[in-house]
Amino acid sequence: MNFEINRANHRSILGIALTVFIIAILLLSTAAAPVQAATTLKTEVFAKVPAPGFPEGVVVSDENTIYVGTHQSGTNPANAPSHVFAYDKNGNLKKDYVIQGQASSAQGILGMALDKQGNLYILDRHPSRIIRLNPKTGEQSTYATFHEVKPCVDGQPAGDCSAESEDRASYADDLVFAPDGTLYVTDIQQALIWKVPNGGGEAKVWYTDPDLDSVFGANGIRFADNGKTLVLAVSLYHVTDPNQIFSGRGRIYKLPVNNDGSPGTKKLIWEAQQDGEGPDGFAIGQSGNLYVSLALPGALLVLSPDGQEITRTPATPEENQQQAVPYSLPANVAFTGTNVLITNQDFFADGPNDKQVLFKVNVGECGKALFRPYVK
Numbered sequence: 001m002n003f004e005i006n007r008a009n010h011r012s013i014l015g016i017a018l019t020v021f022i023i024a025i026l027l028l029s030t031a032a033a034p035v036q037a038a039t040t041l042k043t044e045v046f047a048k049v050p051a052p053g054f055p056e057g058v059v060v061s062d063e064n065t066i067y068v069g070t071h072q073s074g075t076n077p078a079n080a081p082s083h084v085f086a087y088d089k090n091g092n093l094k095k096d097y098v099i100q101g102q103a104s105s106a107q108g109i110l111g112m113a114l115d116k117q118g119n120l121y122i123l124d125r126h127p128s129r130i131i132r133l134n135p136k137t138g139e140q141s142t143y144a145t146f147h148e149v150k151p152c153v154d155g156q157p158a159g160d161c162s163a164e165s166e167d168r169a170s171y172a173d174d175l176v177f178a179p180d181g182t183l184y185v186t187d188i189q190q191a192l193i194w195k196v197p198n199g200g201g202e203a204k205v206w207y208t209d210p211d212l213d214s215v216f217g218a219n220g221i222r223f224a225d226n227g228k229t230l231v232l233a234v235s236l237y238h239v240t241d242p243n244q245i246f247s248g249r250g251r252i253y254k255l256p257v258n259n260d261g262s263p264g265t266k267k268l269i270w271e272a273q274q275d276g277e278g279p280d281g282f283a284i285g286q287s288g289n290l291y292v293s294l295a296l297p298g299a300l301l302v303l304s305p306d307g308q309e310i311t312r313t314p315a316t317p318e319e320n321q322q323q324a325v326p327y328s329l330p331a332n333v334a335f336t337g338t339n340v341l342i343t344n345q346d347f348f349a350d351g352p353n354d355k356q357v358l359f360k361v362n363v364g365e366c367g368k369a370l371f372r373p374y375v376k
């Protein structure tokens with residue numbers, strides 16, 4: 001009898017312990033992930049991007065206008081000016097801006113940003129510059145310029161030189177505004193981050209580092225916080241031979257901006273675990289989660305603020321190929337409401353095609369607001 005009672009008690013104690021344990025796990029998992037990404041993120045086509053195709057930059061204005069810029073083919077650059085297409089919030093194309101003053105071949109524009117007045121700041125390949133475009137009037141002007149810098153020589157004071165291992169041309173790729181209107185601009189080939197003061201002009205080398213030395217190096221850049229910590233994607237770490245890009249591995253760093261404006265010490269927060277995994281652009285949610293375009297192999301990667309992988313969609317390259325429109329070299333990411341918009345660049349295609357679209361993925365949270373300072 002006593003034995004039976006003890007066993008019953010034992011069972012109920014076990015039951016209570018188990019329940020407490022399950023509740024504790026549930027509480028812990030909720031606490032550890034304040035904004036859990038939806039378990040199955042769904043990618044939809046938001047809009048098609050017409051010729052010249054190859055969409056890269058994407059920004060969303062206060063008025064819910066979505067601007068998308070066209071880059072170029074990595075294998076067969078076209079000889080046509082770049083365009084900025086403006087879409088409404090339903091993905092209807094409502095305006096088309098043709099970029100002026102580009103070189104006569106291999107035209108392409110990349111990252112874009114908006115100021116308080118609603119002007120667009122657009123990175124141009126040739127010439128290497130920032131174009132300011134007033135979407136209301138269509139007026140365009142050159143706001144800032146970049147130049148080719150030489151590899152730094154031992155003993156030379158830091159300044160106008162690069163930690164690149166061989167002399168490569170300027171190739172500004174992405175940009176972000178600080179609260180005071182300073183622009184930080186990645187150079188994907190020259191292993192550096194440029195700084196452009198409020199008001200524009202000739203860009204200055206702000207940061208150069210051998211860890212950015214690659215033919216496909218410093219790429220997406222955003223602020224993680226109130227303008228003190230940059231997040232920086234390096235697409236393929238230490239790839240100096242363009243034939244080796246499919247064996248390169250990407251990295252993501254945090255890089256503080258010191259109080260005196262100088263760069264602090266960077267910290268690695270994410271590193272690809274497989275060959276050919278390379279991030280391009282990204283956006284940051286209110287939770288601090290990073291929504292990263294994996295250009296290779298083609299996916300939206302969701303990372304926690306400290307760089308732990310939460311999920312990715314599609315989960316595998318095989319699953320990607322089963323989508324109506326597969327991810328193909330996706331580039332930049334921008335929030336609109338609780339959706340992220342992703343440009344599907346398809347960089348290695350020969351020409352404009354049906355894969356070059358703007359994707360939409362509901363990630364269940366809003367984005368961290370980008371700084372849109374008043375610019376002189």
Ligand SMILES: [Ca+2]
Nearest residue numbers: 149167168169
């Ligand atoms: Ca150079």
Ligand SMILES: [Ca+2]
Nearest residue numbers: 173219280281
């Ligand atoms: Ca990019």
